[in-house]
Amino acid sequence: MNRRTLLLSATAAALVGTGAQAQQLSLAQVSAYLNQLTTATGGFTQINGDGTLSTGQIYIKRPGRIRFEYNAPDNSLVMAGGGSVAIFDPRSNGPAERYPLNQTPLSIILADNVDLGRARMVTGHTSDGTTTTITAQDPDNPQYGNIQMIFTANPIELRQWVVTDEVGETTTVILNDLRPGAAISDRQFNIIAENNARGN
Template identity: 50%
Template sequence: MKLFRIALPAVLSAAVFAASALPAAAEKLSMAEISTYLNAIKSAQTRFVQVNADGSQSTGTVFIKRPGRARFEYDPPVDALVMAGGQQVAIFDPKSNAGPTQYPLRRTPLNLILARRIDLSQARMVVGHGEEDGMTTITAQDPKNPEYGTIRLFFSHEPVTLRQWIITDGAGDQTKVILGDFDRDVELGSAMFSIPTETRKRLGE
């Protein structure tokens, strides 16, 4: 099971998650404005719709605790879990009796928005800065490891809000995540992002 590519055909309405379009003439946000917004997110949660590379869709809830931690809980019948914590990303497959599949967080584009300090003006990090459907778009990559892929972030304006992202992996496959409204500054326990704790729990240890 590949990172953020858990597939399930479903009939879903993404309308409730869609960003409010701004006039096409709206000036795009600066990289400094977006960096300030992202750095202000310490903890948050929201619902999401994920559109996989094969066109299938799934839903769930994402919890973010910066720096370095995220938890994607998928709704039934998928019931999968993707977790970032301890500098690792783990994929827990409910159909597997083995431990999770793990990757270094630094090898995923998601690392860019979970970093301790985000500075989109860093040399070679941003490879695209534009406007689409009234939203500002930023395409970023790890400047030291561009082969890991890119993440394209979409921001609405007034107030600045992250609405969706598209991750393109090293093979060119894309996964889109459409976000709902964020609940900010929520209490999220550290155990939610502990891969060893989750592994023991699932293995009944």
């Protein structure tokens, strides 16, 4: 399974609608929502580029930190912290693979100050009456890929994202029961400590 696709160019399934028509969320509304989402936990289902499925738990601590714990039989771990993304493969005896977070579209929503109104950042902004879909990229480095985020309104909530990497491969992460405001230890995002705990 290609973990690099998830974050390095790195939330498809139908969302359950609310049944009520909702106006399209503005970029300012979505930016404000992401900026106040300092911590969150929940479950996720991932649809990989080859069509296989993975499930697990997600931990978000903005700015700059996210953790994906994959359930069995995968049992892998992906985390971002300290400006890097690390991929821990339980089948490997070596240290985690590491990549710069700022070379992943996921860095857009993990930024200290999310500003989707920035010139050339948003390349798509649509609504189907129930959800608002926003596609964003690093305006200075579009070659890193993009992230398509889907939100519901009343209250605003991030439901899924689709990451397209630098070679065009997509990975979808569907969030379920995302709970904002959770207390999460900084240790959960400490790549060096995780490597040490695994004896690497």
